[in-house]
Amino acid sequence: MKLLIKWKAFLILFLLLFTTLNSLSQNNSNELVDYVDNFIGVRDTHSSNVIGPQLPNGSINPSPQTPGGDNKYDMDCYNINQPIRGFGQLHVSGSGWGKYGQIFLSPQVGLAVGETEHDSPKENEKATAYEYGVTLSRYKIKTEVTPATHSAIYRFTFPKTDKANILLDISHQLGDIATGMPEKYVHFIDGEVQFSSKGGDELKGYGIYTGGFSDGNYKIYYCARLSKKPATIGTWYNGAISEGSLLQKAQKKMDRIGAYVNYNTNENEEIYLKIAISFKSIEQATSWLDSEIPAWDYNQIKQQARDKWNHELSKLVVEGGTESEKRIFYTAAYHASFQPRNKTNDTNIFGKDVPVWDDHLAVWDTWRTLYPLKVLTNPSMVSGTINSFIARQKINGRVKDAYVALNDKDDDQGGDNITNIIADAYVKGVEGVDWKEAYKLVKYQADNNRKGISYGSKADSSAMYKKLGWIPAGKMSCSVSLEYSYNDFCAALMAKDLGTKSDYKTYLNRSKQWVNLWNPDAESDGFTGFIVPKKWNGSFIPIDIKKEWGSWKNYFYEGNSWTYSYFIPHQFEKLVKMSGGKEKFSQKLQYAITNNLINYGNEPAFLAIQAFHYADRSDLASFYVRKLMKERFSEDGCIENEDSGAMSSWYIFSCMGFFPNAGQSLYYLTGSTFPKIILELENKKKLIITSTNFSTENIYIQSIKINSKPWHKPYFTHDMIKNGGTIEFVMGDKAFKKF
Structure with a gap:
């Protein structure tokens, strides 16, 4: 009887060990998407590749932007050796002349709305086909983003502070941050940012821009939602902050406008922001957001992006x-x-x-x-x-x-x-x-x-x-x-x-x-x-x-x-x-x-x-x-x-x-x-x-x-x-x- 008990115990231990080793083996085996290195084409700045993720032929391409980008070679306006200014949702990859750079987000501790006032050194940067992540050293904010087709979801992990802010700048575009692109060819023409409710957890609006590669004006609509209602909200116009304001419109070309949300955060508190972009209407952006990212499950969207890339690469x-x-x-x-x-x-x-x-x-x-x-x-x-x-x-x-x-x-x-x-x-x-x-x-x-x-x-x-x-x-x-x-x-x-x-x-x-x-x-x-x-x-x-x-x-x-x-x-x-x-x-x-x-x-x-x-x-x-x-x-x-x-x-x-x-x-x-x-x-x-x-x-x-x-x-x-x-x-x- 004792021998039988020992044998059963040994068998259970063996099965547990086999299961563990098999699980480790599976976890260590590369899927095709794991071979994609988003730093290829970024380390060599002349290749002009975007470091941020997107889906195959997808519309949105969230990516960090930095000062010091050369428009001829850094088409996403990202230089690996420069501090991060923020995150744009639209970029073109690998081209000889740039475009886009909108709609711009900057997580901060404190509130700096000026174009050059919120740059942050970085650490723990990671970049895959389906996710980008970095810690902004200046603010101790961990920022991660993963895309759907027309929308993306961000996960901001804040330190303990009563000055946690997320800035939305709709006037920002590639020409603000790239060198070598004459200002006369790149303009913010018009736009608006509006909180959909006094709760401040949804923002909608549009921007009209000109410049970059190709001709003519173009209009980008957006809808953004937050997982937590802010403590305070506001807008800003040419550097002047209006706390409690729900709407801000541009009054002339080259105005600088945007909005912000403020939080009191605990240590390592996660706040999610999901955003959709449309070239048709605010209603269409809202519809993309509703259908593509209906909940706040960041990991689900990331897994979906990973699966889509595995499918594409498996060809x-x-x-x-x-x-x-x-x-x-x-x-x-x-x-x-x-x-x-x-x-x-x-x-x-x-x-x-x-x-x-x-x-x-x-x-x-x-x-x-x-x-x-x-x-x-x-x-x-x-x-x-x-x-x-x-x-x-x-x-x-x-x-x-x-x-x-x-x-x-x-x-x-x-x-x-x-x-x-x-x-x-x-x-x-x-x-x-x-x-x-x-x-x-x-x-x-x-x-x-x-x-x-x-x-x-x-x-x-x-x-x-x-x-x-x-x-x-x-x-x-x-x-x-x-x-x-x-x-x-x-x-x-x-x-x-x-x-x-x-x-x-x-x-x-x-x-x-x-x-x-x-x-x-x-x-x-x-x-x-x-x-x-x-x-x-x-x-x-x-x-x-x-x-x-x-x-x-x-x-x-x-x-x-x-x-x-x-x-x-x-x-x-x-x-x-x-x-x-x-x-x-x-x-x-x-x-x-x-x-x-x-x-x-x-x-x-x-x-x-x-x-x-x-x-x-x-x-x-x-x-x-x-x-x-x-x-x-x-x-x-x-x-x-x-x-x-x-x-x-x-x-x-x-x-x-x-x-x-x-x-x-x-x-x-x-x-x-x-x-x-x-x-x-x-x-x-x-x-x-x-x-x-x-x-x-x-x-x-x-x-x-x-x-x-x-x-x-x-x-x-x-x-x-x-x-x-x-x-x-x-x-x-x-x-x-x-x-």
């Missing part, structure tokens, strides 16, 4: 690799899921359930990699974007390169590149789009746009490209001419099925006009043949082929002639011939990349490395892809602007071992950098990519099988993987020029 599952490589990969997948934002049913411009996808900063960046990636992982976003393009054309009469805060930006960065996004989805069979309506938009762009930007006194600017065959020397004339040529090629792909024979012939012929800017005698470092500007009379203008021309300047947009001389996505074979054949072409391209004459910190360079395939040097494509991945991507960031997920999408494709020629059905093969990657398509079919014998030395493809069949070409088509399948790489250290 790309990598096996093998180091922990660091997984962090870089999954943070890239995270950064590629921010923008554009889904603002369907959150505008006064479009009707109920009309798709509205906003915050394109800009499609010039995203058409090349982000949208082709989403064709694979989230085609509903792609179809939603295209349907949004169609709706914008019908309502606004135009669809521009940048569309931010529901406003088109007048100046394009390049061509009519929405055409490329539409064509890419069309040739890959994305569902959910009325393609006849989509083609109407593509045809409108081809027939009525292609006008360039501003080229002197000639009235009929469309004659420049459409009749001459090039845009005469001027602002971005070369780069825009090249992009128009590719836009026309993409339009021709659709016209072949959806348009007339005349349309098809016209667009296809125009797509070949890029050769008018090719000067076979232009020389740089002993190499000849480059894209150069040409006058109205047909004579070339001698230029420095290496010069980076900047933004909205003469000849080339954010690049040099070396870079743009390889931007011929639809006629690489012709480019090789015009460059003197395969050997000379590959020598010239290798020289350019080796000597940093092609700027891979910007999108026009993305396809240059893949051009090696057309010179029978696929080994060089594999070599340089890996070289760029190693040199340009780390746990700090990606060196240059993330560009709304464009850079991260480049990295993800490079990890998978194939790369899109966006607008066409082609992918170029360079070999995967993980032993196994499982890509889950929206139809739940899976594309399984394996890489046998891969190592840091074995970077060259030895053989390939696609869907279990040997493959000997350096490219394949989308049809081969649209329903899932397999790509099997065998890697080695032998550099085969051809597969």
Whole structure:
């Protein structure tokens, strides 16, 4: 009997120990979202990523702001080495110019309403895909925030004090805190803050702003609620505090207005604030808040955000690799899921359930990699974007390169590149789009746009490209001419099925006009043949082929002639011939990349490395892809602007071992950098990519099988993987020029 009792006791102890160890094992195992490091792209300030959390393509993006942010590089106005000023609800991530910064909150002990008066050093900072947290050292206030789609909930943990305050500043915006953004371009125009009741636990209002990237004014509505009724409340106007006031309105441009709530708090007392943002109305903001965060369960909202990110990230599952490589990969997948934002049913411009996808900063960046990636992982976003393009054309009469805060930006960065996004989805069979309506938009762009930007006194600017065959020397004339040529090629792909024979012939012929800017005698470092500007009379203008021309300047947009001389996505074979054949072409391209004459910190360079395939040097494509991945991507960031997920999408494709020629059905093969990657398509079919014998030395493809069949070409088509399948790489250290 004693033996039986001892045995039972041992069994119980064993089961308890097993359960405990199993629980610890489960708790220590990483879910995919745990690999996301929100400090990547923040440590490297040039990457311009936002440190605060948001949901996939969600509207709200709460994040801390600090002084000392450079508008060109710190788009969320956050500098890791600076004190925290407060928390804005709207930001854009990874762009070359900023926007938003509203609606601004500052928890304090004491009350300082001036813009520069409440900065606090920080400690215990944490940042994940689904939550941001920090302790404000000046006030000993722990601040945490987690997002829903249009709303967020804050948890403020206060010390014992009778001077606990939460400040709401609706006049604050990005221009107040960023350097490098001229004040004349950034204004608070009008707005109001109002307590909905004398209890002071709900505030509503709006702000009207102008400035930042894109044109026009924009209006933001909000509804905020507090978990505890304040001891006292009030508003402020240009620094003057009015205790007990329930309403404050702006009286003129650039006024400073807001509200505050005051509490007597116990040590470590938690007070919650939840806030929703709308671009439609206060009623809509209130509705978002009611439906998305109905209670005060902070942990529930955080878990929901965590679950949504796990679901999004599970579309790309990598096996093998180091922990660091997984962090870089999954943070890239995270950064590629921010923008554009889904603002369907959150505008006064479009009707109920009309798709509205906003915050394109800009499609010039995203058409090349982000949208082709989403064709694979989230085609509903792609179809939603295209349907949004169609709706914008019908309502606004135009669809521009940048569309931010529901406003088109007048100046394009390049061509009519929405055409490329539409064509890419069309040739890959994305569902959910009325393609006849989509083609109407593509045809409108081809027939009525292609006008360039501003080229002197000639009235009929469309004659420049459409009749001459090039845009005469001027602002971005070369780069825009090249992009128009590719836009026309993409339009021709659709016209072949959806348009007339005349349309098809016209667009296809125009797509070949890029050769008018090719000067076979232009020389740089002993190499000849480059894209150069040409006058109205047909004579070339001698230029420095290496010069980076900047933004909205003469000849080339954010690049040099070396870079743009390889931007011929639809006629690489012709480019090789015009460059003197395969050997000379590959020598010239290798020289350019080796000597940093092609700027891979910007999108026009993305396809240059893949051009090696057309010179029978696929080994060089594999070599340089890996070289760029190693040199340009780390746990700090990606060196240059993330560009709304464009850079991260480049990295993800490079990890998978194939790369899109966006607008066409082609992918170029360079070999995967993980032993196994499982890509889950929206139809739940899976594309399984394996890489046998891969190592840091074995970077060259030895053989390939696609869907279990040997493959000997350096490219394949989308049809081969649209329903899932397999790509099997065998890697080695032998550099085969051809597969």
